[in-house]
Amino acid sequence: MKLPLPPLPTALQPKPKRPSEEEQVKPVEQVKEAGISAVDWIDERTSLSGAARWVMFRKIPKGTNWFYTLGSATMFAFLSQAVTGVVLAMYYDPSVTNAYESTRHITNDVFLGEFVRGMHKWGSTVMVVLICLHMARTFFFGAYKYPRELNWVIGVVLLILTFVMSFTGYLLPFDQRSYWATIVGVNINGTGPLAGPFLSDFLRGGAEFGATTLSRFYAIHMLVVPGAIAALIGAHLYLVARLGTTAPPWLKAESHEGIREERV
Numbered sequence: 001m002k003l004p005l006p007p008l009p010t011a012l013q014p015k016p017k018r019p020s021e022e023e024q025v026k027p028v029e030q031v032k033e034a035g036i037s038a039v040d041w042i043d044e045r046t047s048l049s050g051a052a053r054w055v056m057f058r059k060i061p062k063g064t065n066w067f068y069t070l071g072s073a074t075m076f077a078f079l080s081q082a083v084t085g086v087v088l089a090m091y092y093d094p095s096v097t098n099a100y101e102s103t104r105h106i107t108n109d110v111f112l113g114e115f116v117r118g119m120h121k122w123g124s125t126v127m128v129v130l131i132c133l134h135m136a137r138t139f140f141f142g143a144y145k146y147p148r149e150l151n152w153v154i155g156v157v158l159l160i161l162t163f164v165m166s167f168t169g170y171l172l173p174f175d176q177r178s179y180w181a182t183i184v185g186v187n188i189n190g191t192g193p194l195a196g197p198f199l200s201d202f203l204r205g206g207a208e209f210g211a212t213t214l215s216r217f218y219a220i221h222m223l224v225v226p227g228a229i230a231a232l233i234g235a236h237l238y239l240v241a242r243l244g245t246t247a248p249p250w251l252k253a254e255s256h257e258g259i260r261e262e263r264v
């Protein structure tokens with residue numbers, strides 16, 4: 001049997017630390033701790049972490065590749081358009097007398113104005129290209145089939161709304177090119193069967209092209225359609241998280257187990 005060691009004499013025992021000598025917690029650690037406490041505080045009251053985990057930690061099918069990033073790329077293009085659009089709206093004046101001048105002012109005088117305007121202009125093209133590539137990916141991978149038909153339909157509405165954004169945004173600089181191009185576009189809409197004439201009247205805000213047309217295009221471009229796109233992206237992503245993504249067709253062809261196997 002092993003006996004416990006006798007205690008050290010008091011003189012040899014380590015002295016307890018005085019409050020001033022206690023180990024200092026590093027500021028970085030303190031900041032981390034504060035962040036964690038704040039997130040915990042919110043989570044305790046909302047239980048949002050469960051939803052975040054459900055959306056972010058999903059199983060994805062074997063063979064998932066770079067083509068699956070096109071949807072997220074489209075979403076980031078939209079976010080970039082939203083941010084640069086808000087900055088432009090701070091300087092843009094949607095009146096027939098000032099629209100052109102305010103756009104020139106943004107390009108020539110405002111700090112980084114030309115850069116932000118360029119990002120918004122080229123970003124619109126990037127978004128259209130990305131959304132078409134993403135649609136092609138979902139089409140060629142057969143992702144529109146059961147049970148994802150509704151997500152395809154939401155996608156089609158998103159595609160139309162993206163085109164509406166491009167069309168309505170084109171008029172806003174109110175230069176010769178945008179003015180005449182929009183007249184052509186509105187006239188093309190007018191040639192559609194049944195709804196055509198109503199649609200072109202609605203877009204013009206009457207029989208003639210004028211001040212109401214510009215404010216109407218501005219309201220559609222910066223309020224109605226971005227709001228609808230944001231809401232529909234929410235629904236689109238909810239369905240992606242709920243249903244999972246489709247396996248590439250060459251892997252699906254190998255399996256005969258159906259949808260359950262696709263998701264592993």
Ligand code: HEM
Binds near residue numbers: 069070240244
């Ligand atoms: C603003 C536009 C859009 C955004 C932000 C968006 C975003 C996304 C994201 C992030 C995904 C999951 C990852 C991926 O497969 O890329 C996805 C999946 C999907 N999207 Fe889109 N999308 C948009 C437009 C469209 C369009 C125009 C269509 C078709 C007409 C479409 C149809 C689908 C389908 C069917 C899926 C499911 C893919 C699968 O199960 O593999 N989306 N979308």
